[in-house]
Amino acid sequence: MYKIHCRLLLVILLQSALLATAQVPVTSRTSKTGTPRRAAPATLLQSGPMVGYSDSREVALWVQTNKPARVQIRYHEAGKPSPAYLTSEVQTHEKTAFTAHLLANQVEPGKKYAYELLIGGQKVSLPYPTTFQTQNLWQWRTDPPAFRFGVGSCTYVNETAVDRPGTPYGNGYEIFTALNAQKPDFMLWTGDNTYTREVDWNSRTGVLRRYTHTRSLPEMQPLLASTHNYAIWDDHDYGPDDSDRAYWLKPVTLEAFKLFWSNPNYIFDEGCTGTFTWNDCQFFLLDDRTFRAPDAMPDGPEKTYFGEKQMRWLIDALRFSKATFKFIITGGQIVNPSAIFENYAVYGTERERLFNALTEARIPGVLFITGDRHHTILQKLDRPGTYPLYDLTVSPLTSGPAKPRPEELKQSTVIDGTLVTDRNFGLLSVSGPLNDRVLNIKVYDQKGIQRWTRDLRAAELK
Incomplete structure (x- = not known):
């Protein structure tokens, strides 16, 4: 009996030792003293x-x-x-x-x-x-400090196993090194900041994996570490290509967006709409997906792009704002009058309503920054009785570049010498005394070579 009890005790002790060993993480190492080391x-x-x-x-x-x-x-x-x-x-x-x-x-x-x-x-x-x-307390004390910020959209990071066969769609990752070298105060990511694939957009696992894969790009890390970052989304980080309000997993992609970006606020429970200020300028971050009717829907009052409550908030917020420049940030082109692809002109009724509201409210200093189109261009819409509306489209960062259609380049809104059909980014600077602020726009290619520059005075937008 004594021998049986001894054998049983020995078995129990051996099992306990094996169990304890199994619970040490595989990645842990053991020191000479037998103490498990922490992972570096x-x-x-x-x-x-x-x-x-x-x-x-x-x-x-x-x-x-x-x-x-x-x-x-x-x-x-x-x-x-x-x-x-x-x-x-x-x-x-x-x-x-x-x-x-x-x-x-x-x-x-x-x-x-x-x-x-x-x-x-x-x-x-x-x-x-x-x-x-931290931002300056300049009000009632000095002129607002000068500052500058980067702008870019359409970041595609290749993953061969799940990408479409053929020539890789993403390239030129050194653009983030060139952008970081400019030392902007902050970066505006204006949509398509990652590209969900067919294996991603039907599951939470896929969406989070895609966001992780893009964010982990080594060339991006130095820029993220010392430049403040603000973002909106467009179709590819919201869901499938050209996705709209019907996308079935939009609560999941919104969760992912909020997990991976650190915007200061979200105006609604749904969507990425928000705003922030930097010195004497205000930025209105609009969501062009959550409330968007299908592109193929016939135009009319029911065909919404920004949607009723977002439109109402935008006009109210613009009226309240005392900012010198009021930047409206969204994915698709706003000023371009060509009703093609996903331009705002495809939603002509709502577009006209927005332009009329801006005119009637007599809001100074409004201009648009957009992305989506895989090329960069500056457009200007003259309006009778008030100042013109500018729309700076900056795209792409690392996705494949594309040219506008020939008929688009014939539009009177196009400003000559501003078309760039290579990978590129924008660098915008605001400077000068409060009563004479100047916006300087520069566009650089992926190697950091300047392609064009323009100045726009606040006095021109009144």
């Missing part, structure tokens, strides 16, 4: 860190790990290592694609800060600068 923090980093919105009293930051981890940001004023501050620690989870939104809220207006990413309490060493800034 850099090996847990999937993408980011990314700097999100900036305000005077807080700045948003974002990071993604590749498995559950505790993440935190340590930051200090540039050139002053002490005192240093810590954001709250966030635990990443698989159900939210291991993403984390962090908030630096011990900041002062008009300051630049350096920061470090901590994973599991350990610093992650990165081979590029990690900085952010």
